[in-house]
Amino acid sequence: MTIINKVIIIKIFLIFFIFLNISTLKAMNIKNSAVVFMYHKFGISKYPSTNVTIDQLDSHILELTKDKYSLQSLEYIVDTIINNGILPANTVGISIDDADKSFFTTAWPKFKENNIPVTLFVNTSTIAINNKNYLNWNQIRLLKNEGVSIGAHSHNHHHMPDLNIEEIKKEIETSNKVFLRELGEIPTLFAYPYGETNSKIIDLIKDYKFKVAFGQHSGVINETSNLYYLPRFSLNEKYGELARVKFAAQSKGLGIYDFIPVNPTPEENPPYIGFSLLDEKLSKSLDCFIFDSKGQVEKKIFKFNERIEIRLNRKLEKGRSRINCTTKGNDGYWRWFGHQFYL
Known part of the structure; x- marks a missing residue:
């Protein structure tokens, strides 16, 4: 074997070794991250x-419309994850639960003015002409025409894990029928009331x-996230300070x-409770709080x-725990x- 051939073989081996290490490094790290915030009133x-x-709200909008963030619709975020695409840096989505009237009168004009995509999750039983606290279908149709995406949120906003399987089916089917009648279509995105679910409900949603x-x-969506139990950061008066929004976003x-x-x-x-990390180097500084x-x-x-x-030192209390x-x-x-968790 000539010296030239030996050099070529060595170069090929080195290129293969470098490529293998780069591929392994990429496999150990997620490539997408998206933060979704949730509002109510x-x-x-x-x-x-x-x-x-x-x-x-004004401080959130002022911050999130800065160039360092990329405000995207929930549909774009989940479609990019599902199709193995690449999200922009600091991708943020906005969602609203329950169709409170204050979204229509107060928040949507601000979101609309700033071209912020929003998904409104609607529990259909509260949507009536004379309900003073919640939207009616005419208002929801107007919002939809102005660019608001509509998601499903059950019919009666029950604690769904407390229902039997037939009651859960009725919740979903009743909601679907109302959406078909009022909007002509069934939403493709669902949000669990109170964020509560179990394996049977997840199978039904599928x-x-x-x-x-x-x-x-709370948590950041990425390609390892459970698509039928995606996280959202809930914002309220206590947990809606700008510092928390910046940190989460x-x-x-x-x-x-x-x-x-x-x-x-x-x-x-x-x-x-247990899980494995794609990047085991992160385990050294990892801490968890329950x-x-x-x-x-x-x-x-x-x-x-x-x-x-x-391993927990005591039992969890009945209800929600995180x-x-x-x-x-x-x-x-x-x-x-x-x-x-929900017990």
Whole structure:
């Protein structure tokens, strides 16, 4: 073998080795991140847990319309994830739950003026001509014509995991029939009332051909996210300060897989919680926090390379509880994963 041939072979080997390492590095990191914010009411101080003040809303819009963010529709975000596309840096989506009248009178004019795409999740039982607190169908049709996307949010806004399977089907089918009658189409996006679901409900949402479904737990959407339990950052008077919005909007996804328990309504209490990281280097600084109605739940975290196992020191209280896991990557960005349980 000549010296020239040896050099060529060595170069080919080096190129292959470099390519292999780059491919492995990309496989260890997510390529997409998207933050979705969720609002309910605007300027109605009587309900601080679901309301944001007008000043808060104005500060959010002023911040999120800066060039460093990319405001996109929820449809664009989920379609890009599903089709393995690439989202712009600092992609942000806006969603509204429950069709409160203050969205129509107060918030939408501001969003519209700033060309901000919005998805409105509607629970159909409250939409009536004489309901003083919620929109009517004429207003929803007007919003739709002006560019607002409409999503499904069940019919009666029940705690869906507390219903039997036939009652859940009725909730979905009744809502679908109303949408067909009033809008001529059934939404492709679904949001669980209170962010509560379980494996049976998720299977039904798939059976009824919804493209994705959203919860109400904090976290950043990425290609490893469960498409039928996507996170959203809930904003209200307490958790709607500008500093939190900035922090969330610039956070990145935490790529995870093999999350347990699979069912958001776990059968065991306390549940055994575990997941694996795409990038095991992030495990070193990773921390997780679990909260229920009593406050923070003490826990122990065990780290086995990319595998994270969490054991709680007590049972979770009945109702909603949440886990939030965060870590700071070498790129300087915070990465955030969240999940909600319902007992």
